[in-house]
Amino acid sequence: MHHPIKKVVIAGGGTAGWMAASLLKKVLGAQIEVELVESEDIGIVGVGEATIPPIQTFNQFLGIDEKDFLRETNGTIKLAIKFENWRVDGESYFHTFGAPGANMGFCNFQHYWMRASQQGLNKSLWDFDLNYLCCKDGTFNKINSQNPIFDMPYAYHFDSALYGRFLRKLSEQAGVKRTEGIIDKIQQCEKSGHITALKLKDGTEILGDLFVDCTGTRALLMQKTLGVKYEDWSHYLPADSALAVQTERHETTAPYTRSIAHDKGWQWRIPLTHRNGNGIVFSQQYMNDDDAHQRLVNNLDTKMVNDVRKISFNTGRTTEQWHKNVVAIGLSSGFLEPLESTSIHLIQSAVVRLLKLFPHQGIEQSVIDLYNEESKVEYETIRDFIILHYHVNERTDSDFWINMREMSIPSRLQNKIDVFSQVGNMLNDQHDIFRDASWLQVMLGQGLTPKDYHPAANVPPIDQLQQALEQIAEAKKQPLAKMLAHDEFLKHYLSA
Known part of the structure; x- marks a missing residue:
């Protein structure tokens, strides 16, 4: 039985949720209803501060003025990543966006x-x-x-939490409905296993035809409800932890990201106009939190402006990024460490791919298979x-x-x-x-x-x-x- 797609429900906000909402609404207009459910009580990871050049295409398509965007997100220009100590200690090279x-x-x-x-x-x-x-x-x-x-x-460095807010404003102006609330239960069709509705803690029921899982690493819809398995890549990329902290802005803003290798992992430095983003990526197998904390704090250029936050992760991807009537976008679909600033791009390409293959009169397995095959190759080549x-x-x-x-x-x-x-x-x-x-x-x-x-x-x-x-x-x-x-x-x- 085919079920026309009239309403898309996005579970979760953050960068992934609002990038999906803004582009779906822009491309499909009044043909579909888009409702996004998020809760102010649930924090977002919000570390991704560096991007790669296709973000320009995304912003231009949404009709975003570059100056407004840079102002609203405290953005700076990114021409490259400087890799320090990666081949041997004391040597560096640039991976630029140029040829x-x-x-x-x-x-x-x-x-x-x-x-x-x-x-x-x-x-x-x-x-x-x-x-x-x-x-x-x-x-x-x-x-x-x-x-x-x-x-x-070129690409940008920006505050991803501010970018999410900026896109939220655009999306709501374009007609996306935002609902505040915590998802309590997920309802499924007994026969097909498709998700039919999200039930919030206050009893609100949100019905939909197609669901986008932007619930981050919790992957409430894709993994918890539909039981899609996670393919673990930690044997290739053993880093499983990051500590992140924000510091005062440096007096000169470099037009590139710095990735500084140390004996058991690497550190990032990302310059914004109002502050710097810093973090250390490491594996518990080789380094404990206290040592990592010490290493991070000892290697800051400027004074800390907030507390060090820990992020734990498991490198890999869900074996399917689209299953039944759910598409996982963002961290719910997988995680790759931020070495090449690809997390925001993976959101962008997933939304674009969904739009290219968007089902009108109903979801076809052949379309799901093509989406999953393309996603798989993309994830694996970045890995x-x-x-x-x-x-x-x-x-x-x-x-x-x-x-x-x-x-x-x-x-x-x-x-x-x-x-x-x-x-x-x-x-x-x-x-x-x-x-x-x-x-x-x-x-x-x-x-x-x-x-x-x-x-x-x-x-x-x-x-x-x-x-x-x-x-x-x-x-x-x-x-x-x-x-x-x-x-x-x-x-x-x-x-x-």
Whole structure:
């Protein structure tokens, strides 16, 4: 029996709930009713403060003005993540959102650069990356050019709790109904097992046709009610704890996130306009809470403004992200540590995927299967990208790093590493959110050097190649004269 989808009920608010509500309403308008149930009494994790560039597309589609957004969320610009001490202690590299170099022919830029480097070119790959050049100077500005050589993709750092509030305001203006209350019981159809209604503690019953589970790690609908299993990935990514604390803002706001490895895990530093976000990620197997607390507090740049909060997690994903008439979005669908700022993006792509496959006259199993297959590949490729940082390391200062280097890894990741190590190429996955340039920067940054480059890079005579590369490097520097210090840009841009 097919049941037309007239009403979507979102269980839980936070970033996931309000991102889902705002986009569903924007795309489908009056055709569907959207009701979101949340309780002021239930805290949200609210740590995700860094994003990747597709967030711009999401905001633009909702018609959000970038200046309003930055003001309302205390946002700053993010051009990259700086990885410190990951390969060996005392060394760092950037994973920027840019693509180094320029299109030079049949093969990718890195092959030409590798050949020239072997012949004495004294420039790193990052010298050809505008995002990196701005990170180095701590600058940013809008570039008004269609020339791909000046392409400078960026994302944001922002307060995710404020972003949720900002989207709530937009959603309610667009007609989303918000109901305050705590979910007490979940009603199911005896025959199909589909969820039919949420019953709140005050007795209110909220009926719906399609339910979105945004109840965080509690996963009230997907796991607790429908019994969907959780696939545990802690054998690949053993970190299971984070301590987070907010500190006063730093006098200069870096246009990048910092990820600082230590002997048993890593720390993050995220600059906002009103404060800094800080945290430490570790595994109980290698470090206890007291040691982690000590490590975090000893490595802060500025004074703490609130108490240290603990977040426990289990890396992995639900075996299905859509089951019966429930779609899990956000932490209810899985958890990956915030190393590459992917949690908000996973919310965004889940909502977009749901909208692309949105059932009109009823839910079809073939559609559920496609949704789940795409979600699975997306989650796994992000997981593999995170494992790459840990696995390809040369640190010898602790069992943690040695074990990460020696563990067996997913075969798809092993293939990627092998292909790059042998011929300097990338293996593409259709639903991988990271482009070749991202894999390239992390592989090189972690110390992988390809044995060979593509023979097409041998075609130009070496002096011509060296000259062409020098010209590209010079061209990349052109916009630097118009860049402003990051804080100056924000002040100037947001006062306009």
